[in-house]
Amino acid sequence: MRIFNLNEKFQVHLQGLIDLLSNHLYSGPEVFIRELLQNAQDAITARQQSERDVEGLVRIEVIHAPGQMPTMSITDNGIGLTESEVHRFLATIGESSKRLQNGGGPTDFIGRFGVGLLSCFMVSEEIIVVTRSIQGGETVSWRGRPDGTYSVTKSDLEIDVGTRVYLTCRSGQESLMKRETVLKLCRFYGGMLPHRIEICDGEHFELANINSVPWHMKTNDSQEISQRYLSFGEEIFEQTHLDVIPLTAKAGLVRGAAYVLSHSASLVHRPRNRVYIKGMLITDKDESILPPWALFTQAVINAEALSPTASRDAIYEDESLENCRVELGVCIRKYLINLAKNRPEKLANLVRVHLSALRALAVEDDECFETLISLLPFETTDGTLTIPEFLARHSALLYVESVDQFRQIAPVATAQGIGVINAGYVHTAELLARYGYLHDDADVGPIDTERFAQSLEDLTENEEKQSHLLSHIASKTLRPYRCKTELRNFSPIELPALYTLDHAGQIMRSMEQSREVSNSLYSDVLGSLMKQTSIPYVSQLLLNYRNPLVRKLATLQNEKIIATSIRMFYVQAMLLAHQPLKSDEMRLLTSGMQELIQATVDLSTFNP
Amino acid sequence: MATAENIEPDPGASYIDEIDALLAQAYDLPNSAAKIAILEQAIRIADTYNDIPLSYKCRQELVSAAALGGRPELVLIHFSWCVAKYDESPDSFDRDELYWRFKWFGIATNSFPTIQLPQVMNLLDDFKDRLQKSQLSPHPYLTTLARVYTDCGLLDELRDLLPRLALAARSHLSDCEACIDQLLIKMHLKLGQEDEALQALKELSDSGRVCVEVPLCSYPLFFNVWLNRGQSEVAAKHHKKTFAAICRNPKFLVPLSQHLEYLVAIEDWTKAAKAMRVGFDHWRNATSLRDRWYFLNELIPYLDKLTYRNTEFIRVQLPEDIPVPTQNGRCGVSVLRAWASSHRDEIGRQFDARNGNDHYSRRSKSLLPSPHIGTTEA
Numbered sequence: 002m003r004i005f006n007l008n009e010k011f012q013v014h015l016q017g018l019i020d021l022l023s024n025h026l027y028s029g030p031e032v033f034i035r036e037l038l039q040n041a042q043d044a045i046t047a048r049q050q051s052e053r054d055v056e057g058l059v060r061i062e063v064i065h066a067p068g069q070m071p072t073m074s075i076t077d078n079g080i081g082l083t084e085s086e087v088h089r090f091l092a093t094i095g096e097s098s099k100r101l102q103n104g105g106g107p108t109d110f111i112g113r114f115g116v117g118l119l120s121c122f123m124v125s126e127e128i129i130v131v132t133r134s135i136q137g138g139e140t141v142s143w144r145g146r147p148d149g150t151y152s153v154t155k156s157d158l159e160i161d162v163g164t165r166v167y168l169t170c171r172s173g174q175e176s177l178m179k180r181e182t183v184l185k186l187c188r189f190y191g192g193m194l195p196h197r198i199e200i201c202d203g204e205h206f207e208l209a210n211i212n213s214v215p216w217h218m219k220t221n222d223s224q225e226i227s228q229r230y231l232s233f234g235e236e237i238f239e240q241t242h243l244d245v246i247p248l249t250a251k252a253g254l255v256r257g258a259a260y261v262l263s264h265s266a267s268l269v270h271r272p273r274n275r276v277y278i279k280g281m282l283i284t285d286k287d288e289s290i291l292p293p294w295a296l297f298t299q300a301v302i303n304a305e306a307l308s309p310t311a312s313r314d315a316i317y318e319d320e321s322l323e324n325c326r327v328e329l330g331v332c333i334r335k336y337l338i339n340l341a342k343n344r345p346e347k348l349a350n351l352v353r354v355h356l357s358a359l360r361a362l363a364v365e366d367d368e369c370f371e372t373l374i375s376l377l378p379f380e381t382t383d384g385t386l387t388i389p390e391f392l393a394r395h396s397a398l399l400y401v402e403s404v405d406q407f408r409q410i411a412p413v414a415t416a417q418g419i420g421v422i423n424a425g426y427v428h429t430a431e432l433l434a435r436y437g438y439l440h441d442d443a444d445v446g447p448i449d450t451e452r453f454a455q456s457l458e459d460l461t462e463n464e465e466k467q468s469h470l471l472s473h474i475a476s477k478t479l480r481p482y483r484c485k486t487e488l489r490n491f492s493p494i495e496l497p498a499l500y501t502l503d504h505a506g507q508i509m510r511s512m513e514q515s516r517e518v519s520n521s522l523y524s525d526v527l528g529s530l531m532k533q534t535s536i537p538y539v540s541q542l543l544l545n546y547r548n549p550l551v552r553k554l555a556t557l558q559n560e561k562i563i564a565t566s567i568r569m570f571y572v573q574a575m576l577l578a579h580q581p582l583k584s585d586e587m588r589l590l591t592s593g594m595q596e597l598i599q600a601t602v603d604l605s606t607f608n609p
Numbered sequence: 610m611a612t613a614e615n616i617e618p619d620p621g622a623s624y625i626d627e628i629d630a631l632l633a634q635a636y637d638l639p640n641s642a643a644k645i646a647i648l649e650q651a652i653r654i655a656d657t658y659n660d661i662p663l664s665y666k667c668r669q670e671l672v673s674a675a676a677l678g679g680r681p682e683l684v685l686i687h688f689s690w691c692v693a694k695y696d697e698s699p700d701s702f703d704r705d706e707l708y709w710r711f712k713w714f715g716i717a718t719n720s721f722p723t724i725q726l727p728q729v730m731n732l733l734d735d736f737k738d739r740l741q742k743s744q745l746s747p748h749p750y751l752t753t754l755a756r757v758y759t760d761c762g763l764l765d766e767l768r769d770l771l772p773r774l775a776l777a778a779r780s781h782l783s784d785c786e787a788c789i790d791q792l793l794i795k796m797h798l799k800l801g802q803e804d805e806a807l808q809a810l811k812e813l814s815d816s817g818r819v820c821v822e823v824p825l826c827s828y829p830l831f832f833n834v835w836l837n838r839g840q841s842e843v844a845a846k847h848h849k850k851t852f853a854a855i856c857r858n859p860k861f862l863v864p865l866s867q868h869l870e871y872l873v874a875i876e877d878w879t880k881a882a883k884a885m886r887v888g889f890d891h892w893r894n895a896t897s898l899r900d901r902w903y904f905l906n907e908l909i910p911y912l913d914k915l916t917y918r919n920t921e922f923i924r925v926q927l928p929e930d931i932p933v934p935t936q937n938g939r940c941g942v943s944v945l946r947a948w949a950s951s952h953r954d955e956i957g958r959q960f961d962a963r964n965g966n967d968h969y970s971r972r973s974k975s976l977l978p979s980p981h982i983g984t985t986e987a
Contacts, residue, residue: 267637293857323849403646405653427643431890438926441937447929507649508682514656515690522731523689530685532723533898581656 030124031177035190035313036117037075037166038198039281044079044164045196048135057196060206061187063180070126070170071178078163081134084141087153091118091130091143118166122147124177125168131156132164184209193303194280211236214303216247216256234260237275237301243351246336248302252324257302259291259333261351266358268427272299276307276316283309289316292330294362297355300329334369337362341372352376360428364435374436380407380423382415388436395420397444398437399452402430402504409578410453413499416492419456421448450501450541457489460546464490468546468555471563475544478564479571482586483509485538486567490546497548500574506539510580517584542571562600569593624658628667635670640678640858642894648674652687665694665702672710677821679860679895681717688714704743708782711736715753719760720897722959729757746780752792759792759799760899761960762968767796787813787823794827803834822861825851829867836874844871852880859891862900866907873911878918881911885925892928898956905953906974912946913976950975 038059045057060076082090121128130143142156170178177183180202187198187209198209215229230245242260249256266272274287280303291300307325308317316322340348352359352373360377363370378385383394391398397420401407404425414421424430430447437445448456460468468488475486491499502510512531516524544551544567554566572590575582582590631651638644648671655664668687675683688710695702715736718729737750751774758767783789790813797806810827828847835844852868855861865888872881888904895901915923922939933940933948957969 268639269637293854318850320846320849402642403650405646405650425643425646427638427641430642434926438938508686511649511683511686515686515693518693519689520693520696522735523692526685526718526724526728526732527689529724529728530682530721533721534682576657579650579653579657581653581659 030120030174031186032314033120033124033168033177034183034186035281036120038187038191038194039313040117040166041075041077041079041164042191042194042196042279042281044077044081047080048078048162051135059191059194059196059198060201061183061199061209062201063178063183065178070172071175072170073168073178073183074165076160076163076165078161081136081162081164082130082132082141083134083136083138084153084155086134087130087132087141087143091145091151121166121168124171124174126171127169129167130164131158131160131167133160133162135162189285190282191280192282193277215258216249216303230258231260234258234301238299243354244347246298246333248300248329248332250325250328250332252328253307253321254305255302255307255325255329257300259295259298259300259329261298261355263354265354265356266296268296268357268361271296274300274302277301277303278307278309278316279303279305283316284314287316289318289322290326290329291333292326292365294358294365295330295333296361297351297358298333302329334366337369338372341376349376352378357427360426360432364428364431370432370435370439374432377432379429379433380426382411382419382421391420391422392443397446398422398433399446399448400424400430400433401448405579406502409501410448410499412493413457413491413496414453417457450503450506453501454487454489454541454543457491457543460488460490464488464546470558470560471544471551471555474560474563475542475567478567479542482571482589483537483539484571485541486544487541488544488546488551491543492547494545494547494549497545497551498570498574499543499545500540500571500578500580501543502540502578502580505534505536508534509536509539510583514581514583542574544570561596565593565596565600569597624654624660625663628654628663632667632670635674640674640860642678644674645671645678645680645683661694662701665691669706669710672713676710676713676717677860679858679862679891679897679900681720681897684710684713684717688717705782708736708739708743708745708749711739712749712753712782712784716756717897719757720899722898722956722963724963726761726963726965733757740782745782746778748774748777748779749782749784751777752784752789755792755796759795761964762799762966763964764800767800771796785818785820785823786816787818787820790816790818791823791827794830798830798834807831807834825854826861826864829855829864829871832867832871833874836871841875845875848872852884856884856887859894862888862891862895862897863903865891866903869904869907869911873907873914876914878914882923885911885923889925889927889931892931899960902953902956902960902969905949905956906972908949909946909953910974910976912942912949915942916946917976 041059042057045055045059048055049057055078058078062074062076063071064073065071118128118130127147128145130145131140132143133140140156140158140160142154142158143151144154145151168178177186180200184200184207187200188211191198192209192211193214194210199206200209211233213229213233215226215233218226218229220226227245230247231242234242234245238260241263243263244261246259246261247257248259262272271288271293273285274290275285276283276287276290290302291298304316304325307321308319309315310317337348337351340351356377359369359373363373363377375387375389378387379391381391383391386394388398399420400422401410402424404423407421407423407425411421411423422429422433424433424447433445437443446452465472465488472486472488475488479486509531512527516527519527546552546555551570554563557563568589572582572586572593575586628651631647631654635644635647635651638647648667651667652664652671655667668691672684672688672691675681675687691702691707691710695704695707715729715733718724718732733750733754736753737747740747740750751770755767755770755774757763758770779786779789784792790809794806794809794813797803797809810824810831813824813827828851832844832848835841835847848868848871851864855864855868865884869881869884869888872878872884885908888908892901892904895904920942923942923945924938925935925940925945926938927933927935927940927945931948933945953973954970957973960969961967
């Protein structure tokens with residue numbers, strides 16, 4: 002019987018692993034700079050734990066010798082590695098010097114996962130690490146190759162305590178080892194690192210660190226700080242902003258700033274935030290650090306105590322992040338509330354630019370609702386007004402919930418002096434409903450067709466008597482189309498009839514339309530659905546008794562002419578209301594036109 | 610950038626320009642009542658000009674917005690029209706775009722008890738036949754069928770379906786892997802297989818698979834399970850992680866209800882009140898009667914608890930179609946409870962009659978009387 006060895010070890014195909022990392026974990030080969038900076042930063046942090054007065058330095062040198070592939074070295078004055086540590090940490094995938102022995106997470110180190118150095122194989126034929134440990138001993142050299150082989154030797158190089166990594170550029174990656182590119186990438190990924198990062202090219206060197214991060218400024222001059230914040234935002238995001246909101250959060254130990262966008266924000270395509278962890282860029286595409294309603298800002302923040310994901314290109318979603326998000330939301334809300342108190346004109350400008358986002362915020366947060374509701378403009382029959390301005394003109398806050406409905410009734414409402422708000426925009430109806438809920442004394446509500454009809458002037462007793470036959474025939478004629486008719490007096494007098502449709506009615510019409518074209522399987526399902534929402538009337542036709550033609554019609558006794566005319570008013574009113582005609586309504590239009598033409602022809606035959 | 614503000618059409622523009630402008634605005638909006646209204650407007654214009662291709666395109670957008678925004682009746686109405694037009698002229702429209710939405714259509718049929726179960730099954734058979742004729746995997750049909758069986762409590766049928774589902778190959782028309790994982794979790798829970806469900810949740814979590822609904826709507830399924838197993842800290846962690854996002858979309862009325870259930874169980878009255886208010890805020894735009902049943906079913910125990918705490922009135926903004934009187938923004942707890950109970954039972958009865966079982970009435974909740982605790986107003 003074959004005996005199986007229970008103590009086998011996994012074989013690692015290094016090239017395959019590199020391929021996996023480069024194609025599936027890392028976003029691109031340029032991240033090797035980030036990984037090297039991270040390792041250097043962590044080494045310096047480790048050294049400073051025992052030698053606090055050591056000033057960290059990272060020096061990157063790029064050499065372009067003629068006829069040869071470029072080479073790069075990155076040197077740090079961190080803790081270095083002993084020979085046994087080189088064997089242990091550089092040659093074992095997943096073994097990281099930055100994890101505590103008991104498996105707990107470190108708090109000072111950025112890197113945790115022990116695969117960062119491998120990223121260099123995306124750009125380099127081999128990796129050479131020369132290192133001298135703070136613990137003493139000789140300089141050790143480790144040379145690793147992508148085929149999985151490596152060698153460790155004692156090095157003759159005299160180096161200070163620290164580590165130097167040498168890379169030789171792979172064919173096709175030359176652009177990544179140009180001095181300008183290296184400088185740009187260092188600034189991008191590590192610009193906020195606390196240690197000096199120098200890019201050397203022969204005799205010249207340039208600093209990659211970002212100068213004076215505003216939340217580190219030690220001055221009491223508020224104007225200077227504000228200027229620095231704004232210019233910092235312009236450097237980072239390459240655009241100007243309306244304003245800046247300094248951010249702090251205990252959760253995650255976050256400092257930063259949220260910049261108010263100078264253009265209107267989309268409700269769907271959120272602005273991207275730039276997030277650093279311990280000074281190292283994690284992502285410039287973050288959408289999670291700020292609350293969802295903070296669409297009108299984009300932030301740059303540095304967190305000392307949030308965690309990155311394994312690929313280190315996003316923030317790990319945990320309780321710290323959530324708590325941090327809440328605290329940052331408080332900062333932004335406080336900013337708005339302060340603006341309302343102290344700089345109302347600035348807030349008004351912000352409302353103008355970021356109306357959709359601020360509506361979203363007001364719906365989400367009660368305190369902001371109270372702050373913003375009186376400032377938010379609404380489209381009304383009297384033009385664009387705030388709620389206080391509207392209520393100064395009208396006793397009730399009536400609104401319709403679709404733009405189409407607003408278009409239908411606005412001209413008639415205006416002519417009657419009835420104020421109506423267009424609540425067809427995102428969050429508008431919710432805001433108005435909330436206003437009504439919080440202000441018991443206010444008359445607030447959606448205007449349905451019934452209510453709108455009631456708001457128009459009734460006929461006098463005499464007019465009712467005169468129009469009795471017309472009213473009766475109109476009801477009878479349009480009942481098969483489930484359209485209720487009413488006679489009212491309203492302006493403009495040129496309009497003979499107004500067609501109105503409630504939300505439920507609109508759905509019924511759409512259902513009928515779909516049923517007309519569907520086969521029996523789907524038509525039956527829609528028929529069953531109709532049973533769920535049965536309403537007696539789908540729509541309403543308001544006949545305008547002030548219109549001369551309607552008045553004339555009321556004097557006729559010929560029921561056929563009256564019925565034909567009512568059908569034509571119905572179709573005309575529907576078309577004016579942008580309602581597509583169903584097949585039976587198309588037939589109505591055709592037959593009605595023919596009947597009227599026939600009647601005219603007959604009349605002219607009689608009276609040539 | 611197009612916003613929902615710029616919708617007055619240029620008088621010189623053609624109807625096509627007008628529709629394009631509306632579609633551009635809709636694209637920039639989250640799935641919401643406003644987005645749906647804009648798309649309905651675009652459809653009406655296209656219909657007025659009898660522009661079938663444009664009307665079809667707008668309807669497809671509306672079906673997506675409605676399916677993801679909690680409006681199954683609009684899915685049924687407009688998808689039916691699209692199927693009819695596709696069948697008239699299959700070469701004029703994209704088959705896969707239509708068939709992708711068939712899954713949503715199938716689920717939407719289960720939202721209204723007046724749509725009979727044989728009708729639902731016939732529609733799903735139509736989907737199956739279409740896939741077969743196109744030589745496509747039946748996987749999307751089977752997952753939709755699984756959802757219907759799960760919702761209807763048809764456990765025998767669900768058990769029989771599991772092996773068929775496991776064997777069927779995924780296709781490009783199948784839901785994303787995260788959604789399939791969540792479906793399997795729901796199936797396990799429905800079949801009373803808690804351990805298997807927890808294992809599936811762990812695998813989902815370890816896989817890192819996410820989508821709009823997953824794992825946002827996965828964790829609330831387990832609040833009760835964790836509480837019953839003495840893992841209250843796990844429940845608390847996932848409640849905290851998901852509650853805010855759940856509150857933002859009316860489509861998530863069922864997960865919101867699960868949060869309400871959890872909050873009542875841990876006696877967090879402040880947050881429970883918030884969950885109730887959000888539920889009513891969503892009510893207008895969450896038209897599925899199935900979803901409303903779930904919400905009412907968790908509302909009733911909450912209101913019972915308030916009664917036992919001697920709370921007579923609550924501040925709540927009720928939708929217009931709820932016939933419970935409010936005064937000064939408050940309504941009576943017992944009045945609301947009476948309406949909620951009656952409405953829930955009526956919906957439950959209709960669904961049970963349709964499904965031929967007692968799946969809904971068996972799960973209907975109310976609390977037994979418990980001792981007086983104190984007087985508060987929520």
